[in-house]
Amino acid sequence: MSTPTLGTRRALPILSPGQVSGMRQELADVIEYRKSGLSLNWIVGCPLDCGYCVRHLFENFEMKVPRRLLSDEDAVIRLIGHRYFRPHKTPIQLLNRATDPMLPAVKPHLFNVLRLLDGQGLTNHVLVITRWRVTPEDCAVLNSFTHLRLTVLVTHSHIQDERIEPVDSTIAATSLRTLYQHADRYRTILYWRPIVPGLNDSAADIERAHDLSQHAHATVFTGLFFRDEIAAYYQAHGLAMPYQDTARRKILPAAAEQRILAAIGQDASWGALFRKTSCGVAYAHGEADYNGHYGIRELCDICPPQQIAKCQAAWVKPDLTAVTQEARGLGASGPIEVNDRAIVVEGLDEPPRYYLQHGFGYQCHDRAKPHHHRQHGRAPIGWTAENGTPAA
Ligand code: SF4
Missing domain, CATH: 3.20.20.70 (Aldolase class I)
Known part of the structure; x- marks a missing residue:
């Protein structure tokens, strides 16, 4: 139509x-x-x-x-x-x-x-x-x-x-x-x-x-x-x-x-x-x-098993050299890391970080704004840190 x-x-x-x-x-x-x-x-x-x-x-x-x-x-x-x-x-x-x-x-x-x-x-x-x-x-x-x-x-x-x-x-x-x-x-x-x-x-x-x-x-x-x-x-x-x-x-x-x-x-x-x-x-x-x-x-603990399998198959840790090349081209300063959860960069604000994230299909975090366990993307209000104290 x-x-x-x-x-x-x-x-x-x-x-x-x-x-x-x-x-x-x-x-x-x-x-x-x-x-x-x-x-x-x-x-x-x-x-x-x-x-x-x-x-x-x-x-x-x-x-x-x-x-x-x-x-x-x-x-x-x-x-x-x-x-x-x-x-x-x-x-x-x-x-x-x-x-x-x-x-x-x-x-x-x-x-x-x-x-x-x-x-x-x-x-x-x-x-x-x-x-x-x-x-x-x-x-x-x-x-x-x-x-x-x-x-x-x-x-x-x-x-x-x-x-x-x-x-x-x-x-x-x-x-x-x-x-x-x-x-x-x-x-x-x-x-x-x-x-x-x-x-x-x-x-x-x-x-x-x-x-x-x-x-x-x-x-x-x-x-x-x-x-x-x-x-x-x-x-x-x-x-x-x-x-x-x-x-x-x-x-x-x-x-x-x-x-x-x-x-x-x-x-x-x-x-x-x-x-x-x-x-x-x-x-x-x-x-x-x-x-x-x-x-x-x-x-992922609430996700349907078939979907977890799908994400697992698609999730590939990117090569550090390729990540570094792209991140530097976007203006990243300081060390660049690819760990088992995310790419970690310094000196990039949200737009270039999302560009890397969507490009690699892999999380991209700012070292200065870490995501704490179980609080990903959320404010610390109403959460306690791993040691039981209120989250910072
Ligand atoms: S990343 Fe994939 S497996 Fe994990 S919650 Fe999201 S859709 Fe589910």
Whole structure:
């Protein structure tokens, strides 16, 4: 089928260079390399008002009406011309930072960019994250892309405080069911997040997630991103602080994770459950994890045995000479190491580290920001160190 174009809907206006230059630089940069993929954010602005939204970090929370920074065509040119983009290999994320891609005014542009990428025969993973409405007609469009490996992740928290979660979670639940029912070429994931102890991790919440996991190709669960800017918003609006401290990484206390895993136990009626986004995406497409999480073996203890075998077969410790050559070319300083869990580098920020990670299919860590056992990618809040003291 042909992909619907904007039709009668007016295209979103494109901001002038002067308007763009008035934005925070992180927001004006339409491409950001994140762990799950090279992220293209050519539309900013959202009316959904989730209290924990990362737009607080960009001083963009008050921008309720979506606007484009670039035309769809220019956004695609920018993406595939990016220094870190590799055809068929680099995972891509679309509109995962400053808007919801399925908002009625945004969706036609999402579909347009998907059509442009697919039209080039690209087979890269593409991740689209939404909490908004997805219709059977949308599913037909999403099934129409013949090359891309497309995954729609549906964020569902079931937090009941409307000041934190103003969007009724039944919208996301309905979207997930619709997506799963109509999935042919794409895959859909229950993105169970943010889990906050005391807010949405009751036995009933876990049972709700159980039910929804039946309507997804995989389930990924994770915690809350709680930075200073988000804490300030909570404080200004009189919201109870979920944690006393803020953190660079997402927070999911050990006790919350253990309660969830204990409730799930050996219950085979749960859909496959993952701690990491890329693990869920890869599983849903019948592939090994593209982030090499298999090196962090404790992440895999909840993974289906066939998937573990798949990741084990694909996980190859890269040659130090090849790694060194690439890392030096990217600007790495200091010693470079390849150990049994990860490549360890110094002097590289996240984008080149993710470039190495996705290129080698092997974790790439910064020596200055170590990942501690069982806390991979998570804040130390709510965890104890190996010696029993609170984690640093
Ligand atoms: S085996 Fe490990 S790395 Fe692979 S998908 Fe499962 S959890 Fe992720």
